[in-house]
Amino acid sequence: MRKLIDLPDNAAGSQDLPVRERPSKGKTGSSMKHESAEKHVTGKAVYVDDMPEYPNQLHVAVGGSQHAHARIKLMNLSAVRAAPGVEAVITVKDVPGHTDIGPVFPGDPVLVEEICEYVGQPIFAVAAKSFEQAKKAIALAEIEYEVLDKVLTVEQALEKNHFVRPTHQHVRGDSSKALAEATHRIQGQQYVKGQEHFYLEGQVSSVMPTEDGGMMVYTSSQHPTEVQKLVAEVLNVSINKVQVDVRRMGGGFGGKETQAAPLACIAALLANKTGKPVKYRMSRHDDMVMTGKRHDFLNTYDVGVDEQGIIQGAEIMVAGKCGNSPDLSDAIVDRAMFHSDNAYYLNNATVTGHRCKTHTVSATAYRGFGGPQGMMVAELMMDDIARHVGEDPLTIRKRNLYGVKHDHIKTADGQVDERNQTHYGQTVEHNVLPELIEQLEASSDYWQRREEIKAFNANSPFMKKGLALTPVKFGISFTVQFLNQAGALVHIYTDGSIHLNHGGTEMGQGLFLKVAQVVAEEFQVDLDTIQVSSTRTDKVPNTSPTAASSGSDLNGMAARDACLRIKEGLFKFASEHYGVAEDKVRLQSNHLVVTNDAGEEQWVPFADFVQQAYMGRVPLSSTGFYKTPKIHYDRETGKGRPFYYYANGAAVSEVLVDTLTGEYKVLRTDILHDVGRSLNPAIDIGQIEGAFVQGMGWLTTEELVWDNLGKLQSNGPATYKIPAVGDTPMDFRVKLLEDRPNGEETVYRSKAVGEPPFMLGIAVWSALRDAVSSISDYTISPPMNTPATPECVLNSVMAVREQMANTDAADA
Incomplete structure (x- = not known):
């Protein structure tokens, strides 16, 4: 474990990087720094506006x-x-x-x-x-x-049926019947604002x-x-x-x-x-x-649960504020619908998605692509169910997780229900979430801290602490099937150096580095022998956007395919040139290794071998291609397998709230995240940290404000607050889930890491609700839209106190 930075005495931070058995040469699994890191910090990195002007x-x-x-x-x-x-x-x-x-x-x-x-x-x-x-x-x-x-709000659009695209729906079972027969029935709504x-x-x-x-x-x-x-x-x-x-x-x-x-x-x-x-x-x-921003969403739910808080049926509406045009809103609202369950089995469910047209700038893609807004209604439900039935929210979350079986819940043929199929018909396979949550629950000392927080709150009239553990189950793939493809181009030059180009774009996330590591792995050469060039349409055509957390999955596999094609020719040549069977040649540590019948090894430097292959007229260049298997979705029926696999994670956040002003601090956050077999643990942890902070900002400080004429008022850094260093958790602990390779055949069994950890920020919002709920001894689930600015939190405190006063008056 190593410290991130020198922190004050009351703060801490850590990253747990997996230990690798073999020495690092920059191949996959190695924690290598970003390929442009030094250029970024020294100002040498050239952006479009830095290019010399004509x-x-x-x-x-x-x-x-x-x-x-x-x-x-x-x-x-x-x-x-x-x-x-x-x-x-x-x-x-x-x-x-x-x-x-x-x-x-x-x-x-x-x-x-x-x-x-x-x-x-x-x-x-x-x-x-x-x-x-x-x-x-x-x-x-x-x-x-x-x-x-003009139409400026979601509510106005819903009233006027003012949509950019038709309404869509997912239906599983009979939600109306399940709601009518449930022991407890709860309704709620939230407004989730967008993000610049x-x-x-x-x-x-x-x-x-x-x-x-x-x-x-x-x-x-x-x-x-x-x-x-x-x-x-x-x-x-x-x-x-x-x-x-x-x-x-x-x-x-x-x-x-x-x-x-x-x-x-x-x-x-x-x-x-x-x-x-x-x-x-x-x-x-x-x-x-x-330019467009993240969609606002108005979410509502009607959920029926049994005496243990286990969902029997749910009716959910997600209504996105799409702005003036469709842009990508059809797919974004689809993804909100897909993720309105987050990690929980909804049982009988009807999920409806509206694409509301407003006379505001067209909303567009933003990290998570509608998934975060959909997950918010799932986490709202979990907190509300917990307060209703008098249980800790973590207990309710765990009871409702996919794949968690309950002996009293049977299928029609009398078997214990597997509880592993989503409301859109995809089976949740290779499910690590129950185990992941159990690990985080223990490593974060959740239950001990829960008791300590209850004791603190009972003796603190104005300052209240809150605690929440929230999970993430995020589907990986473009939901538009044809986008799930990628190409790559690999050249080997006669000095053994390698040129790599692919269809993914580098926006600071480390994609160029990760794909270069894939090439280094395939040729067993050092990373510094590989040069990645600009993404160009004349090198790799017809590329998909670098989005949907698919950059490494798609482009890494395409680059690997190009390498395998080159290696096939190289190994055939080596077999003929050295007079041995093809299974007697391999690449290792910047060399071709040839093993003769006597078991003796000859080590030929990679550059020398490449020169031999060139003289032997062996192709040293190839394109590569990859398309994601298994995925399909029938929009008419609302059923299918839109995602190749799910990425998972969970976060525990603890907050301190001043109930007199609504101000708060995030005291500690523990994260355990599933990236499969990591291509680059350091890059992945950096992505997780950044995504969490950005997600926290979306839900707490970043507030988009339009006036009644449709003009954006939060139009600069003076009126729009992104999180700063002082807003990050004082104690920040991040760890990757170990020894859990992806169950699907992704590049070296890794998992996507771009978008999934963004939703870990929901733990902060849920912890703020927990702190406010403590005012009522956890009997009231506070209303709290997002972003939960201090003003919003203070309004939530006042709403809880008003509800308590009304209850006391009614009892009197």
Whole structure:
């Protein structure tokens, strides 16, 4: 165990890194630092905005709508065109090709023609010699609007049936009958607000016209292929004339899956018109106002339980605030529906998902992709059931876990119910959660601390502590089947060095490093002999976005496939060259090892062997390809296997709440997380720590605020608070679940780690509810929407006290 940093006496932090038997050469299983770590901290890492500018490069600013819903009646841009430094102004009439750049469904005009549907929606774009000149020019536009009725909230959309896509439903058994017959029936609701991505590097694209009428695009995007396709479509050229390059992003979190493409399209349109290179870099204010965020969700539940708090049936509604267009909302609300059970067997269940249209900026992908919002209703239910039946919330959680059998619960044929099938028909296999929770329960001293906290609260009139253990069961795969594919390209040069390219993008998560480790493992060479290059559409085509926690799974397997193809030729050559059977040659420790019939070994340096193979005209390059097996989903029936496997984890958080002000601190968090057989434990633990803090921020401090006109008020770091170092748990302990390789055939039996730990932050929210509930001696389950800011927590305290006073008055 090693300390993360030097901490004050009242704080602690630890990471448990698995011990590996063999010495590390940078292959899989080794804790290697991020491949660009030194470049990040020294400022040498080159982002799009750091690239050298061309002498004649132009800069973009966009004029956006001043109203949430309006018709453009008149538009005069003559003063804009005449402004100093302006070289081009475009409207939708200047688009030679497609004008709608919706990523899946139509609804996202590259520039508005007539109807504006959110404040800031792009209407026209300016290219000037400097960004400052472009910004000043857009302010000179004269636009006359006819203001139209607007829908700004989920509640309004539900009332008006105002949706971007049709409602969808999952049904298992007879929920109405189960609810009617249950011993206890409980209802509840919560409003879960969205989240700003707030990446360090904002949205940016830089484009250069090519001599053949195409475009070279440098962009900060998680989806280079989508950028390539949409730029080609707006320019009305074939896709092969557009090339996209992504070396790195300063954070993505889903915000650069679809939202990067409009910048590239607008810059390309202006470059096409002027014949000059064009860069479009959004200011932080414009980025926050004009690009999508995590969806708000209104969740409701109606649950029936037996005397032990075990769920007999449930009816759940998840309603996402999708904004003005579909974007990715269909799949995001689907995932919220898929994860509305989190880790719990719902038994007879009906889950309904609404995709609410509002006149706000279109919500988009964000780490977890709807899953976190769906899990929130499951954890709300668990806490509420526990308070209703008078049990500890952890006891109720454990009783309702998938795969936990109860002798008194039988199937129709009299057998003990396995309780392992989800409400959408997928069987939960290779389930480690009961064991994982048991380990964390013990290592965190949950029950001892529970008693200590009860004693503290009983003797502390105003300061209250709370404790919660919450699990995560997160499905891994794109729920849209065709996206579950990846390609890779591997070259070996004659000096033994290796070049790697694949379809995944690097946004700081360590994907390039992990895939390079896979290649190092296959060729048994040191990591420093492998060079990973920018993700480029002319090297690996038709790529899926780097999203859905699938980056390592898909691209690691594709790279491995390329390596295996090369190795097949190399081993065949070695067998012929050295006159031994193929099973007598192997790669090990930067060498080819040849074993003769006498058992004697000849060690040939890898570089020398590669040179021999080259002289023998053996292919030293190959593409690789991978598609995820087993997955399928029938949308008509709402049944299938949308996920290849589940990643799991759990967190215990302890908080201290001042019930007079609503202020609080996170005192301690213990995390045990399942990553299968880790490709890189240090990277995985870093992802877990960062995801937890980001998830905690979503649920506690990060509050998006719109006014009654549909304008975003939390539009900068002064009005939007992401977690800082002082907000992290004072005592922070993170450990990987050991000796539990993935039950499915993933790359070296590893598991995804990008999104699943984000939901561990729910433990903080649940602990805050626990602290407030202690005011009532744990008999009342407090109302608490998110984010649970101090104001929200104080309102929750007042609501509990009011309910207690009403109960006392009724008893009197």
